Amino acid sequence: MRRPASWHVATVTEVAAETPTARRIVLDVPTWPGNDAGSHLDIRLTAPDGYQAQRSYSIASAGEGTRVVLAVDEVPGGEVSPFLVHELSVGDQVELHGPLGAFFVWRAPEQGDTMPAPVQLIAGGSGVVPLYAMLSAHAAAGDATEFRLLYSVRTPADVFFRQELDALMGVDYIYTRQTPEGWPSPAGRITREALAAAALPAERSPRIFVCGPTPFVETVANWLVELGHPTTSIRTERFGGS
Amino acid sequence: MSFITRGFSGRGRERDDRLPPGQTLVEDWPVLSAGVTPQIDPEDWSFEITDETGTEHRWNWDQMQALGLEDITVDIHCVTHWSKLGMSWRGVSLDKVFENVESEYDYVMAHSYGGYTTNIPLDDLLDGKAWIAFEANGEPLDPEHGGPVRLLVPHLYFWKSAKWLRGMTMMPTDDPGFWEQSGYHIHGDPWLEERYW
Amino acid sequence: MQHLDGNVLAGPLAELFAFDATMASARCGGCGAVELLATAMVYRDAMGTVARCAHCDHVLMTIVEANGRTWVSLPGAVLRAG
Numbered sequence: 001m002r003r004p005a006s007w008h009v010a011t012v013t014e015v016a017a018e019t020p021t022a023r024r025i026v027l028d029v030p031t032w033p034g035n036d037a038g039s040h041l042d043i044r045l046t047a048p049d050g051y052q053a054q055r056s057y058s059i060a061s062a063g064e065g066t067r068v069v070l071a072v073d074e075v076p077g078g079e080v081s082p083f084l085v086h087e088l089s090v091g092d093q094v095e096l097h098g099p100l101g102a103f104f105v106w107r108a109p110e111q112g113d114t115m116p117a118p119v120q121l122i123a124g125g126s127g128v129v130p131l132y133a134m135l136s137a138h139a140a141a142g143d144a145t146e147f148r149l150l151y152s153v154r155t156p157a158d159v160f161f162r163q164e165l166d167a168l169m170g171v172d173y174i175y176t177r178q179t180p181e182g183w184p185s186p187a188g189r190i191t192r193e194a195l196a197a198a199a200l201p202a203e204r205s206p207r208i209f210v211c212g213p214t215p216f217v218e219t220v221a222n223w224l225v226e227l228g229h230p231t232t233s234i235r236t237e238r239f240g241g242s
Numbered sequence: 243m244s245f246i247t248r249g250f251s252g253r254g255r256e257r258d259d260r261l262p263p264g265q266t267l268v269e270d271w272p273v274l275s276a277g278v279t280p281q282i283d284p285e286d287w288s289f290e291i292t293d294e295t296g297t298e299h300r301w302n303w304d305q306m307q308a309l310g311l312e313d314i315t316v317d318i319h320c321v322t323h324w325s326k327l328g329m330s331w332r333g334v335s336l337d338k339v340f341e342n343v344e345s346e347y348d349y350v351m352a353h354s355y356g357g358y359t360t361n362i363p364l365d366d367l368l369d370g371k372a373w374i375a376f377e378a379n380g381e382p383l384d385p386e387h388g389g390p391v392r393l394l395v396p397h398l399y400f401w402k403s404a405k406w407l408r409g410m411t412m413m414p415t416d417d418p419g420f421w422e423q424s425g426y427h428i429h430g431d432p433w434l435e436e437r438y439w
Numbered sequence: 440m441q442h443l444d445g446n447v448l449a450g451p452l453a454e455l456f457a458f459d460a461t462m463a464s465a466r467c468g469g470c471g472a473v474e475l476l477a478t479a480m481v482y483r484d485a486m487g488t489v490a491r492c493a494h495c496d497h498v499l500m501t502i503v504e505a506n507g508r509t510w511v512s513l514p515g516a517v518l519r520a521g
Contacts, residue, residue: 005453042450045247052244053252056447079252087249094247100449102459103477214441238444240483276482276489277496322485357498401486424487425503425510438505 003033005100010068012092019158022073022126023085024060029068029096037062037137038105038130038209038237041070041098045080055080058130058211058237059099060161062137068096071160073126104209104237106134108141117207117233118146120200122220124190124212125153127239131211132161139168148172150198152190152216156180172198190216192223202228207235214238258327260317262432265325271379272324273386276420280355280406284390289374290409293345301339306374306391309338314373316396318403319432330380331394333373340368347412351419352393355406359419361428362395362402364412371397374407399430399437445479445490451502455511458520465490468515469497476500476518492516 014026039062044054061069074085088094109116119138121131128151138147148170153159155178165171174194179187200206208224210217217236224234256267284303291299301309313332319325350362366372375394376383383389388405395402401421422428427436445461452460461477472494479490479499487503492515499516502509
């Protein structure tokens with residue numbers, strides 16, 4: 001379904017701490033046409049002197065409706081994220097442009113589609129946002145495709161959508177700085193071996209979505225190719241900061 | 243139509259009467275880049291001016307510095323609205339570099355390692371208006387700020403001060419370089435706010 | 440600042456194309472590779488957005504946005520929609 005992008009006025013209806021550095025923001029967007037899982041939007045802020053700043057954020061929600069959910073991680077010294085995480089309040093209005101992005105999206109298979117490939121999602125830090133949208137859209141659709149999420153995160157406190165993920169199957173964590181109590185392995189950066197052990201193997205021909213900071217995405221994508229996944233099966237979305 | 247976002251003020255920019263229109267003062271030195279930062283060793287660096295006969299005038303690091311380094315204090319203005327006042331630089335005046343370059347052509351395309359280009363009228367490079375710069379703020383230029391050598395043309399918007407400078411080609415017409423093709427003004431005078439076309 | 444990828448081009452190009460431009464294919468004028476714009480390496484800062492070929496680094500497209508106007512240059516690419 002084609003959902004053309006346009007500018008919308010959004011009103012903040014809820015804000016809540018998601019992690020020590022991130023905030024979940026729920027917006028009411030009366031003109032929103034709905035969005036695919038994995039889409040993003042651009043938020044534009046205007047200062048009193050006319051100065052504007054614009055940044056892209058992945059959407060945590062998907063489907064029809066006018067309720068749009070974001071999860072924004074604060075970038076230290078950033079221009080927009082500190083405002084969204086600390087200043088933005090319920091009742092405030094912001095301009096946003098979207099839904100955007102047709103490349104890094106997942107749609108439930110249609111009636112009559114041939115056997116769809118399993119899906120492997122790989123998230124680095126806040127890169128989990130669009131992948132969470134895909135995972136929850138998949139669950140909401142009652143879709144039978146096999147879905148797995150490998151989520152690399154610093155500490156248990158930094159996990160986005162913790163409660164929602166706990167209720168879903170197929171989620172594996174890699175803790176890079178501090179593990180939960182009783183965790184079988186020590187904290188450490190993702191390795192090629194850990195990736196090979198947790199991700200669906202190349203023989204299963206999964207469709208793979210990788211999202212997170214640029215170095216994480218590029219390291220993981222290169223390993224996936226080394227592990228035999230064709231580049232055409234791998235879709236990436238690099239996050240910047242500010 | 244955009245509306246003002248409650249509570250948003252950007253980075254809290256300071257205005258100053260000494261600045262060209264639309265500029266605000268910054269204390270840091272922002273880094274802007276359109277690609278990977280080149281890493282050039284001074285030992286490998288050279289600078290060439292190519293004139294209409296195809297003659298190449300060439301200097302290596304030592305030869306360029308031997309033309310005579312001077313210390314200057316200038317203001318710089320970026321088209322993205324930030325300015326720095328009273329910045330100290332060390333470099334070789336283009337007047338010295340062009341001393342033995344004879345050309346009928348009135349315009350220059352500056353070339354950088356990595357492929358960046360920017361066009362400048364020769365008149366804007368001579369008579370004490372421009373330098374080949376090696377140091378800023380008393381330190382050798384960092385690669386992210388265009389080191390080891392960049393062009394310095396402070397009276398024009400700072401995108402004209404080509405980073406990672408490698409040469410200049412004389413041109414008969416003011417052909418647009420990289421940003422000038424992409425939307426920025428062919429000349430770039432901050433006092434006339436020549437930002438875009 | 441780290442480079443991004445062509446996914447971020449969707450916003451700036453939405454006003455100019457009737458389709459999601461990141462799903463258009465671009466043929467690189469430098470090396471001839473044909474890839475989805477979404478896979479370009481994108482450098483973005485206050486000067487503008489520069490999309491480079493992921494294979495050879497050639498500049499495919501530049502986007503400058505200022506004062507409510509947008510300039511799009513395709514110095515090194517041919518786009519194919521569909």
